[in-house]
Amino acid sequence: MKMTFRWFGEGQDPISLKNIRQIPGVTGVVSSLLDIPAGEAWPEERIKSMKDTITDAGLDIHVIESVNIHEDIKLGAPSRDEKITNYILTMERLSKYGIKCICYNMMPVIDWARSHLYYDLPDGSNTMRYEANFINNISPEALAERYAKESETYEMPGWEPERMKKINEALRAYEGMTTETFYTNMKYFLDAIIPHAEKLDIKMAVHPDDPPLPIFGLPKLIISRENICRYLALNPSQYNGLTLCTGSLGAKKGADIPAMIREFGAEGRIHFAHVRNLKFENDTDFYESAHLSSMGSLNMYDIMKAFYDVKFDGWIRPDHGRMIWDETTQKGRPGYGLYDRAIGANYLLGLWEAIKA
Numbered sequence: 230m231k232m233t234f235r236w237f238g239e240g241q242d243p244i245s246l247k248n249i250r251q252i253p254g255v256t257g258v259v260s261s262l263l264d265i266p267a268g269e270a271w272p273e274e275r276i277k278s279m280k281d282t283i284t285d286a287g288l289d290i291h292v293i294e295s296v297n298i299h300e301d302i303k304l305g306a307p308s309r310d311e312k313i314t315n316y317i318l319t320m321e322r323l324s325k326y327g328i329k330c331i332c333y334n335m336m337p338v339i340d341w342a343r344s345h346l347y348y349d350l351p352d353g354s355n356t357m358r359y360e361a362n363f364i365n366n367i368s369p370e371a372l373a374e375r376y377a378k379e380s381e382t383y384e385m386p387g388w389e390p391e392r393m394k395k396i397n398e399a400l401r402a403y404e405g406m407t408t409e410t411f412y413t414n415m416k417y418f419l420d421a422i423i424p425h426a427e428k429l430d431i432k433m434a435v436h437p438d439d440p441p442l443p444i445f446g447l448p449k450l451i452i453s454r455e456n457i458c459r460y461l462a463l464n465p466s467q468y469n470g471l472t473l474c475t476g477s478l479g480a481k482k483g484a485d486i487p488a489m490i491r492e493f494g495a496e497g498r499i500h501f502a503h504v505r506n507l508k509f510e511n512d513t514d515f516y517e518s519a520h521l522s523s524m525g526s527l528n529m530y531d532i533m534k535a536f537y538d539v540k541f542d543g544w545i546r547p548d549h550g551r552m553i554w555d556e557t558t559q560k561g562r563p564g565y566g567l568y569d570r571a572i573g574a575n576y577l578l579g580l581w582e583a584i585k586a
């Protein structure tokens with residue numbers, strides 16, 4: 230297990246690499262080039278400069294989160310081939326700079342969704358929250374507007390205002406699309422890229438839909454054990470693998486996360502992991518709690534024990550944390566402040582050390 234930390238990139242993240250370097254046990258970051266639109270090939274000089282900046286700061290980078298999938302690929306539009314060609318070009322360029330794993334998702338139109346970005350907790354911290362009733366009664370445009378207003382400093386990945394202007398058009402493209410067609414389109418993409426992933430030794434790691442619930446009537450595919458099995462079976466190569474995100478999969482009450490880690494981990498299909506906790510308020514609503522088991526609804530010991538038992542040797546990172554110790558919107562993107570994630574990383578490392586001992 231290699232402990233990493235998400236860093237959004239130069240000019241994209243108020244948290245410095247110097248600060249990340251000082252978190253005990255964190256050896257690297259996972260990063261991206263957020264300004265490059267999905268479907269375009271990443272310029273090699275940008276990749277080189279990202280890598281140099283990170284290694285100059287004494288950290289390594291082996292995981293990209295994310296190289297996004299263009300909607301044409303998800304929709305199976307005729308123009309998808311050109312986008313897939315660019316995706317492969319990006320993979321080839323990334324491999325030259327030591328990238329070994331690419332996280333991506335197959336969520337249609339919108340990435341993750343929350344009702345609140347800064348929900349106040351009784352201890353004076355704030356965190357992201359999901360209230361089903363709120364999401365079910367708001368339009369996508371209104372939600373995008375709310376994010377733009379609340380997050381002020383940075384565009385939220387997946388909720389860029391430019392993209393959101395065309396959201397209704399994008400949603401309409403999915404009307405009438407069956408789950409079966411969506412799987413067929415995914416298989417087309419996987420069959421095209423996985424042979425290159427094998428050759429380049431880059432593990433592809435699909436991130437589950439977040440949250441694993443239907444939103445705005447869109448098909449949601451990677452949301453449960455059964456669906457993940459089906460996705461992995463679309464292309465049986467070990468290079469077609471998973472980002473095991475405990476918070477995303479865990480947002481469906483009753484999901485047995487340790488069992489999924491044991492099953493997919495034993496098959497060598499987990500390449501990257503996001504480990505965080507969440508606290509259910511009822512069957513559907515939750516907020517993102519501190520990582521500690523006693524603060525949330527997931528048992529983090531059972532989760533780390535499962536990773537240990539399957540001899541997980543991929544990359545792991547703490548996930549969303551609360552904003553604490555006077556962190557403001559200027560000091561971190563929602564869910565991505567410095568301190569609570571640093572505490573989370575060390576809590577997970579502490580569990581790991583104890584399990585190992």
Ligand SMILES: [Mn+2]
Pocket residue numbers: 436474475476477503548
């Ligand atoms: Mn995640």
